[in-house]
Amino acid sequence: MKNEFMINWDGLRTKDRERVLVLAATNRPFDLDEAVIRRLPRRLMVNLPDAANRAKILSVILAKEEMAQDVDLEAIANMTDGYSGSDLKNLCVTAAHLPIREILEKEKKEKSVAEAEKRPVPQLYSSTDIRPLNMSDFKAAHEQVCASVSSDSSNMNELQQWNELYGEGGSRKKTSLSYFM
16 A cells, blocks of 8 residues: 555656645654655644644634633633643533533423422523633633643654654754774
């Protein structure tokens, strides 16, 4: 499979005014074959986002969500050091579930009270009845969702070593092989 891929990659031809761009992404570049590495002339390491970029990611994820006035994206960004974009999405989804759980619990309680009192079961709530997300939702979600990657993990160390050897940010200096006797 790999050989077939490499043969076809070498055979990519375009018209004079058209170009083929190969864009690849991996969390495990150290598993790539040397032939693949040679065919990827630009190798960029994308680190975990800093606080400012986490705030931007949060604003994109939460753009269509209704939020209370107390929600401070910068504060959320500051408390999520080491979180990836995926981790931030998981945090937001977990936070968004809290108001829904509240309304479901309220419905359940009202239903059981109505049944106990032999009254008609009240009408179910609609999505418009769900309260906006607030800062306490994000704090509670932060207790449940942690960073999936540690900057001290062996995988991160391997990525940094690979970047030093092959990446744009690395030294790319090769040490010559020598024998001492």
